[in-house]
Amino acid sequence: MLKETIKILPDLPDSDSLNEIRSFLRSSLPFSAEQTRQRYTNYITGRMFPEGYADAPLRLFAKAFPDTRELREVCFYRFLLAEPLQAEIVEELLIPNLGTGRLHREHIRNRLTEQFPESKSITDCTKAIVDALAAGGVAKADRTKLAFSYREIPAASFAFVLHSEFPEPGMYDIRKLEENRLIRAMLWNPERLPHALYGLRNSGLISKVSEIDAVRQFTTRYTLAEAVERIIGGKTS
Numbered sequence: 001m002l003k004e005t006i007k008i009l010p011d012l013p014d015s016d017s018l019n020e021i022r023s024f025l026r027s028s029l030p031f032s033a034e035q036t037r038q039r040y041t042n043y044i045t046g047r048m049f050p051e052g053y054a055d056a057p058l059r060l061f062a063k064a065f066p067d068t069r070e071l072r073e074v075c076f077y078r079f080l081l082a083e084p085l086q087a088e089i090v091e092e093l094l095i096p097n098l099g100t101g102r103l104h105r106e107h108i109r110n111r112l113t114e115q116f117p118e119s120k121s122i123t124d125c126t127k128a129i130v131d132a133l134a135a136g137g138v139a140k141a142d143r144t145k146l147a148f149s150y151r152e153i154p155a156a157s158f159a160f161v162l163h164s165e166f167p168e169p170g171m172y173d174i175r176k177l178e179e180n181r182l183i184r185a186m187l188w189n190p191e192r193l194p195h196a197l198y199g200l201r202n203s204g205l206i207s208k209v210s211e212i213d214a215v216r217q218f219t220t221r222y223t224l225a226e227a228v229e230r231i232i233g234g235k236t237s
Contacts (some may be wrong), residue, residue, distance in 0.1 A: 001040050001043045001044055001047075002047075002075060002079055002131065002132045002135040002136060003118075003131070003134075003135035004029070004040070004078070005044050005047070005075055006071055006075045006135060007046060007067075008025070008029070008044075008061075009058075009071065010062045010063050010065075010066035010067075010232050011024075011028070011047065012024060012054065012059055012062070012072070012228070014059070015054060015055065016047060016053045016054045016055065016056060016059075016083065017024050017053070018045055018052065018053060018054055018090075020047060020054075020225055021054045022045060025037070025040075025041040025044060025045070026041050028181070029041065037068060040090070040206075046065050046077065047078060047079050047082040047083065048079075048082075049077050049188065050078075050082050052083060056063050056228075057160070057172070057227075057228040058078065059072070059227075060228055060232060061072075061156075061160060061231070061232070062100060062126070064231070064232045065156065068219050069137055069154055069157075069229055070156045072135070072136055073136065073137065073138045073154055073157035073161075073186065074160050075116075075136065076132070076136030076138060076186070077157075077161050077164070077182065077186065078110070078136070079132055079136065079187050080182050080186075081182065083132075084146060084187055085125075085129070086129060086132055086133075086185070087185040088187040089108060089111065089129055089194045090133075090138070090184075090187065090219055091181065091184060092111065093107055093108060094133075094139070094148055094186075094187065094212040098148070098149065098150065099181060100146055100188050101147055101149050102145055103145060103146045103148070104145045104146075105126060105130060105141075105144055105145060105146070107210060108126050108129055108130065109122055109123070112125055112126060112192055114224070115184060122188045127172070127175075127233065130146060133146065133148075137151075137185075138151075138186070138187050146175045148187060149187075150187055150188070150189040150190070151186075151187055151188055151189060152189065152192065153188045153189065153192050153193070153195075153196040155196065155199050155200065155203070156231050158188070158196050158200070159200055159205050159227055159231055160224070160227070160228065160231070161182075161183060161226040162187070162200070162206075162220070163220065163222065163223065163227040163228075164224055164225060164232040165177075165182065165183065166220055167224060168220075168223075169220050169221050169222060169223065170219065171218070171219045172217060172218055172219070172220070173216065173217055174193075174194065174197070174209075174211075174217060174218055175216065177197075177218070178190055178193055179194060179198060182223055194209070194211070197209045197218050201218075203234060204230070205222070205223060205227055205230060205231070206218055206219060206220050207220065207221040208221040
């Protein structure tokens, strides 16, 4: 449901109440069966709002970036948080095959069969993993294979993810950013991470970037909510 999530997220009501969000989704999702709308509503809220409430940073970001790559990136990140298996597949199958930039779907199916030999849902799970990669813009998919490569880093999405993974304002080792599993799973070009940090510093979203000899650090100044307010303000100013 990631593709549908990205499409509908900018229209969510201005409320942190999951009950209100669920009611909106049940009445808005384009499926005729009430049971289907209920099931998909649970999928969307469980993956986008895992803390149990509809947090303002994601809702505001979605309204500011409807139908954009920036929103796709942020929704894929939230999906990774909720579905650790997705990050495992990227780390264990896509990243080792970046040299060719291709992966046959059967490799994902085989990996799932090895990990979950008793499962009856391997085919569905394989399709779901591929669909999420495609919806998030991380890979292109056809009937038999995936195509992918390292990607450029959108500043707004990077700021959202950075302040999510390092939520407390403070000083952090750049290696913690480079080695972060979820950031690696975004398939953002790791060689461009320092450049992206300097971009956030230049725009005032983080305080400082230091690369002196063996000391490589960045310093954040905002919480996620504060950062999103400034991202949106910079976009509209």
